[in-house]
Amino acid sequence: MDHDRARELFTAYHDEELSSSEVEELESHLAACKECSEEWDTYRRTMEEISGLHRFAAPGGMTEAVEQKIKRRSKGRFFGEQRSFSTQFAIVSFILILLFMLAYLLMTEVTEITVLEEDDPITDGKTPTAQERDAGAR
Amino acid sequence: MVGNAEKRLVRKLKARAPGAFESLIENHQSSVFNLLYRMLSNREEAEDLAQEVFITVFKQIESFRGDSSLATWIYRIASNHCINRKKYLARRRHYDSKSFSDLEDRVQPAQGKSPISGQVPRPDEMAEGFQMERLVQEAISGLDEEHRLVLVLRDIQNLSYEEIEKIVDVPAGTVKSRLHRARMALKEKLAQHLR
Known part of the structure; x- marks a missing residue:
């Protein structure tokens, strides 16, 4: 050799x-x-x-840094704010309550207008008598 | 190629299941960072590029077919990123090896030449060890790109020839000849410090 x-x-x-x-x-x-x-x-x-070369520890916060970059580049599509089920339930409940209150207020308003219209003497459907017309003229 | 646990993880990754991506980063961040650091000799560049590697993994996980292990696939992405970054840095003439000087603050004492319990090296021995490590890293930095990659994968990351073939995408004979040339070149560079 x-x-x-x-x-x-x-x-x-x-x-x-x-x-x-x-x-x-x-x-x-x-x-x-x-x-x-x-x-x-x-x-x-x-x-x-x-x-015998040393092994280096990966820098701290790698996961968070990567997720932040993905979130930014995907415009929040990935790794955005994650709402828990209870938070989502609370939000939906709040919106429903608001809708019910709004609907209730609207219905109350309509009823009051109707009552007012019914109490109005001019529009109660009766034709004024001759005496009533004279009294109004005097 | 891929074990059951890895298959489950890949399925979760593809489904964007919560916690899966975090688990992947946790498992592979050290090996990716070490590969990039040994290739680039610059801590900040290695850290930034490691993040880009995981972003690519996140984006391309759908294309992972399981022909190799997940680790091999990630190494391949890291190697490609590394080659591209080197080209980019060369174009910008920005690249240097300055950050190896902070080695003393950054080593992880749990691995490599770490002191065995009860056998703490004296400060002069430690300084000599760091000096030698610096010389070895500088010698590695001086190798050709393709020789350096094979040497780092085989002798620092301790991968098999089969894994390196898949990462570098060259036949086994080419891997072996590149490795031999890399080691012989390193021997020549370090000879005066070893005699």
Whole structure:
């Protein structure tokens, strides 16, 4: 095995993807070749440094930030104010009560107008007598 | 490809069920952010882009067919966003690696080279560790785009070759040759600091 071939196998060797015969061949080359052995040592230590890199925690508030952006871009279609069932029930009830009150007030108004019209002496349907006309003239 | 729990989550996501999207972000935000941070070497850009990745997931969940895992699909969206953002930043000549200097304030001590309980490193050892981490990140930043992506997915995110093939959309042989070239290039860059 030459140096180039040995170094081509470093990644597969590190990831344990070589056949047993390839492993044997590479290891015997590394044992005999100081240059490739040093190269392998540097490769191995590089891999240790990479695998030892820290994992970072995701920044706090990611969910809220994403939802706010979606809400803004969708013009409130998604992640807008969510009303609970009890809140929705209260709103519907309030509107119904208002409608009933309005209807009641309207009906009361109509009744009062009708009563007034019925009490009006001029429009009670009777024709005034001659005496009543004279009294009105005097 | 997709487990039952994931199928249920996808169904809920497609139905816009309350809590489903929050659950998805909770499960994947760390891996997405880490991928983007290692690719961009800039915390603010990585954070902003991670949000865009999840917005795309929200918009495109209807098109997810379950041919791969949800994680692989999200990684693919993140990789595409990353490539586009790099192009955009290159056009604007805005990109730099300045924010890696705040590494000391930002590391999550629960993973990676975190101190084992009872074996707290001395300040000089810690400083040396951060210095080395900075050098490694700078070396990664210096790799070609396609080499860097494969290296980050394989050696930092610990994905399988099969998953990387689906994310990058290239054959297994190409993934392996890119990874080998990336590792060898990194070895050359770091050799003087490792001897």
